[in-house]
Amino acid sequence: MVATAQPSRPKLVVGLVVDQMRWDYLYNYQWGEGGFKTLLTDGYSCNNTIIDYVPTVTAAGHASIYTGTTPAIHGIAGNNFMVDGKSVTSVQDDNERAVGGDAKTRGKSPRNLITTTIGDQLQLATGFKSRTVGIALKDRAAILPAGHHPAGSYWYDGNSKTFVSSTYYMDKLPRWVTDFNKRHREELASNVYQLPVGTSLTFALAEQALINEGLGQGEATDLLAISVSNTDMCSHYHGTHSPKVDSIYWQLDRDIAHFIEVLDQRIGRGNYLLFLSADHGGTHSYPRMTAHGLPSGCWSNPEALKAANAMLERQFGVKKLLKAEMEYTFYINEEAIESAGLDRDAVMRAACQALEEPEEIQWAIDVSRIDTYPIPTILKERIKLGYFPGRSGEIYIVPRTGVYAGKKDEAGSNHGTWSQSDSHIPLIFMGWHVTPGETSRLTHMTDIAATVCAMLHIQAPNGCIGTPIME
Numbered sequence: 001m002v003a004t005a006q007p008s009r010p011k012l013v014v015g016l017v018v019d020q021m022r023w024d025y026l027y028n029y030q031w032g033e034g035g036f037k038t039l040l041t042d043g044y045s046c047n048n049t050i051i052d053y054v055p056t057v058t059a060a061g062h063a064s065i066y067t068g069t070t071p072a073i074h075g076i077a078g079n080n081f082m083v084d085g086k087s088v089t090s091v092q093d094d095n096e097r098a099v100g101g102d103a104k105t106r107g108k109s110p111r112n113l114i115t116t117t118i119g120d121q122l123q124l125a126t127g128f129k130s131r132t133v134g135i136a137l138k139d140r141a142a143i144l145p146a147g148h149h150p151a152g153s154y155w156y157d158g159n160s161k162t163f164v165s166s167t168y169y170m171d172k173l174p175r176w177v178t179d180f181n182k183r184h185r186e187e188l189a190s191n192v193y194q195l196p197v198g199t200s201l202t203f204a205l206a207e208q209a210l211i212n213e214g215l216g217q218g219e220a221t222d223l224l225a226i227s228v229s230n231t232d233m234c235s236h237y238h239g240t241h242s243p244k245v246d247s248i249y250w251q252l253d254r255d256i257a258h259f260i261e262v263l264d265q266r267i268g269r270g271n272y273l274l275f276l277s278a279d280h281g282g283t284h285s286y287p288r289m290t291a292h293g294l295p296s297g298c299w300s301n302p303e304a305l306k307a308a309n310a311m312l313e314r315q316f317g318v319k320k321l322l323k324a325e326m327e328y329t330f331y332i333n334e335e336a337i338e339s340a341g342l343d344r345d346a347v348m349r350a351a352c353q354a355l356e357e358p359e360e361i362q363w364a365i366d367v368s369r370i371d372t373y374p375i376p377t378i379l380k381e382r383i384k385l386g387y388f389p390g391r392s393g394e395i396y397i398v399p400r401t402g403v404y405a406g407k408k409d410e411a412g413s414n415h416g417t418w419s420q421s422d423s424h425i426p427l428i429f430m431g432w433h434v435t436p437g438e439t440s441r442l443t444h445m446t447d448i449a450a451t452v453c454a455m456l457h458i459q460a461p462n463g464c465i466g467t468p469i470m471e
């Protein structure tokens with residue numbers, strides 16, 4: 001009998017996702033010692049990593065990073081989408097209850113995610129000895145990366161101003177989480193979404209998970225999925241390059257430095273594999289761009305819905321022929337079309353025409369006929385990779401490049417489009433079996449899971465379409 005070679009694996013994989021971190025942020029700041037600087041010098045940076053689908057938003061991004069596939073396959077069509085005709089958030093699950101929180105805190109789960117993740121595959125490969133923990137301020141950023149059967153997933157609940165979980169995972173919060181909530185009560189009560197303390201609290205809880213769950217100390221490789229959410233929330237209010245966003249990135253640099261120190265001490269530099277990426281980038285705000293004579297534009301999605309519905313009502317005599325707008329897609333009101341006995345094709349054509357009216361919109365596309373549109377193949381592919389039938393809207397909007405959903409007089413940034421601003425993300429690997437260096441060849445968000453799994457010699461997630469980056 002021949003003994004099978006046991007593949008060598010790191011003790012721990014650490015996934016670090018920074019919400020709305022544009023790739024160029026890596027080079028826009030003069031970093032201090034130990035944080036981003038260490039990632040850039042000791043790590044391998046893929047400088048041309050692209051998101052291959054629209055909409056480029058948080059839930060879709062976190063799901064895609066950890067499944068190695070896109071919304072068309074993993075099912076997380078956006079932050080909000082339709083399931084069985086009802087609008088839901090990506091992780092909303094009324095069959096579950098909150099664990100912790102207060103009476104208003106709702107149950108959540110990863111059930112809308114229909115493919116496996118890196119953590120799920122680690123479990124399958126190790127006889128379910130591997131353990132995963134997900135941590136973030138945002139629920140979707142903690143839940144989707146942790147996969148379907150983690151040791152735990154914890155996020156910030158704005159009602160109770162504490163970290164919570166859900167009955168999907170457990171019946172009661174572990175002692176280390178309730179202790180953390182007590183110990184940090186004052187900081188947790190502050191505006192964590194807009195202040196640097198939100199970053200520090202995220203890492204502090206991740207450190208507690210590392211210690212109390214004994215991650216990286218077992219016989220199988222564990223996974224710690226951390227996501228930093230306030231970088232996004234703050235940028236939505238104050239804009240890219242605002243002093244408030246800068247202060248969060250400075251804090252993030254310090255927190256990463258400290259966390260690397262903790263990992264080096266507890267796990268050892270060569271024993272963990274860390275990757276840093278983002279769920280999407282961000283488009284500079286209208287005031288920032290136009291102040292310097294650069295092209296920019298804003299498009300109001302609620303107004304577009306109202307205007308298109310008014311135009312359709314004049315033509316067909318039926319109200320609300322478009323049901324909703326979410327993530328640059330519009331949902332056609334099938335029930336209204338049917339009960340009024342309208343010609344669906346005619347309504348669809350008129351709806352696209354109405355939505356294309358504003359000069360900020362380049363194309364409004366009936367996805368079922370996308371191959372008949374004279375638009376670049378690369379945009380068609382991104383729309384197709386983002387479209388999940390029944391969950392995504394049937395009409396996709398392609399705004400003129402540089403245009404985002406927002407108001408001209410507001411400083412906040414936004415994202416969601418195909419443009420470089422939103423789809424170009426940082427990607428750095430550091431630690432176990434990583435030789436420092438960089439590449440500018442085209443790599444994809446979906447390559448992250450493919451790469452991690454190839455390095456670990458485990459099967460890639462079941463919907464993975466990425467290719468391992470093996471330099």
Ligand SMILES: [Zn+2]
Pocket residue numbers: 020058232233236415
């Ligand atoms: Zn955002």
